Amino acid sequence: MTPGDLPTMLDDLEELVLCESFSSDHGAVAASAAVVATLGVRHLGAEPETLVVDGVTHLRWSFGAPRVLLLGHHDTVWPIGSLRAHPFSVTDGVARGPGVFDMKAGLVQLFHALRSLPSLDGVCVLVTGDEELGSPTSRPLIERIARDCAASLVLEASADGGALKTSRKGVSHYRLDVEGLASHAGLEPHKGHNAGIEVAHQVLAIAAMDGGDGATTVTPTLLSAGSSVNTVPARGSVAVDVRAVDLASQREVDARLRALTPKVPGTRLELSGGLSRPPMEAASSAALFKLAERIAAERGLGPLRGVAVGGGSDGNFSAGVGCPTLDGLGAVGGGAHAAHEHVIVEEMPRRCSLLAGLVAAILAGPA
Known part of the structure; x- marks a missing residue:
């Protein structure tokens, strides 16, 4: 037929x-x-x-x-x-x-x-x-x-x-959560640990993992921080999309993400997610x-x-x-x-x- x-x-x-x-x-x-x-x-x-x-x-x-x-x-x-x-x-x-x-x-x-x-x-x-x-x-x-x-x-x-x-490409998805400490942004901002600033540091560090040649891409995507306009953010997060041409590159990016450390004193990082699809x-x-x-x-x-x-x-x-x-x-x-x-x-x-x-x-x- x-x-x-x-x-x-x-x-x-x-x-x-x-x-x-x-x-x-x-x-x-x-x-x-x-x-x-x-x-x-x-x-x-x-x-x-x-x-x-x-x-x-x-x-x-x-x-x-x-x-x-x-x-x-x-x-x-x-x-x-x-x-x-x-x-x-x-x-x-x-x-x-x-x-x-x-x-x-x-x-x-x-x-x-x-x-x-x-x-x-x-x-x-x-x-x-x-x-x-x-x-x-x-x-x-x-x-x-x-x-x-x-x-x-x-x-x-x-x-x-x-x-x-x-x-x-292989696909990996992550979420990096940042925990800080809230305080009044006008009265005592110095008593807080700003999770928003920490998220900004981490976004730049994550973006730097992208080689720029299109082979393996590391892209910060969904961002959030803070709860009100006059409060030092106590929490923030960034989602990360990773695409890799081979399993070795996918695992390398995974290791680098898990090695991230906080830059703002008093903040803490927690990474969730991982490899979603192999290449x-x-x-x-x-x-x-x-x-x-x-x-x-x-x-x-x-x-x-x-x-x-x-x-x-x-x-x-x-x-x-x-x-x-x-x-x-x-x-x-x-x-x-x-x-x-x-x-x-x-x-x-x-x-x-x-x-x-x-x-x-x-x-x-x-x-």
């Missing part, structure tokens, strides 16, 4: 987008999972396992002993009611709507690609419900399955121009990308391009346990998480064909 009947794909896409699935709304995610399950049954002819972990609904289809893991998520960043301002539409070859690019079109492509294969023996499909929150409940599922697989193919949206994502290093995707290039050439899909990106995905977790991983195999378009989120619909059957070829080649390869 030829992968990718576009009219049917667009009908399926509309069905998914019209079921809003804001990550933080467990009821909405459960309803979305039911719609995804129905779509999967329609195309794969098999019911999924419904896995509810801490209230979050995930779906898994398993066909024999897993050799290739197909990863996707059905939750989105869009709050319930977003469809009113951003209705689903297909105009002039462009589909729009909440979550259409990240990553409901990718799910449609996944099901249509697998439907075209003569056998699914060795395929495992995992569609998670909390990727946009950092995958707190699905990470163990991903890692457990990936350890047994020869490859992981991630249906996250492509990079600009349809490029595949051949590496992703998906380029070596993890190299062989799969070469395979994808070969398949694209054989199927007349044009040359492929691979890029490194700073954002994280569930591909970080599969790569982190040693499973070869290729990401960005989903929709071609742009505007993830933004009002201009969109998908170029003519690319959907082409990406579907590429995915089908990749899965078939991996299944046909050595065990």
Whole structure:
């Protein structure tokens, strides 16, 4: 069967987008999972396992002993009611709507690609419900399955121009809390220990950890200090976002953050957080990308391009346990998480064909 009947794909896409699935709304995610399950049954002819972990609904289809893991998520960043301002539409070859690019079109492509294969023996499909929150409940599922697989193919949206994502930075999140001592800012400011000034010192120290070359980024983000305009701040905090190209750099920044010391006498520091996602290093995707290039050439899909990106995905977790991983195999378009989120619909059957070829080649390869 030829992968990718576009009219049917667009009908399926509309069905998914019209079921809003804001990550933080467990009821909405459960309803979305039911719609995804129905779509999967329609195309794969098999019911999924419904896995509810801490209230979050995930779906898994398993066909024999897993050799290739197909990863996707059905939750989105869009709050319930977003469809009113951003209705689903297909105009002039462009589909729009909440979550259409990240990553409901990718799910449609996944099901249509697998439907075209003569056998699914060795395929495992995992569609998670909390990727946009950092995958707190699905990470163990991903890692457990990936350890047994020869490859992981991630249906996250492509990079600009349809490029595949051949590496992703590791992600770490921290919060540095500062405890000082309050006093009256007018009557006796010298009796206080100013947590706001200490936060300022720490922000500069943290920012200095960024090498400036874009490889490893260390970014102070959310700041707070003080309780009123006439009080020496007793407490303050700064959030820190770290992106690292390899695990060694990620661990180095972690050690430097944990070695921070206070500068304002009488203040105290407490660091929380740590490594959230391991890096998906380029070596993890190299062989799969070469395979994808070969398949694209054989199927007349044009040359492929691979890029490194700073954002994280569930591909970080599969790569982190040693499973070869290729990401960005989903929709071609742009505007993830933004009002201009969109998908170029003519690319959907082409990406579907590429995915089908990749899965078939991996299944046909050595065990």
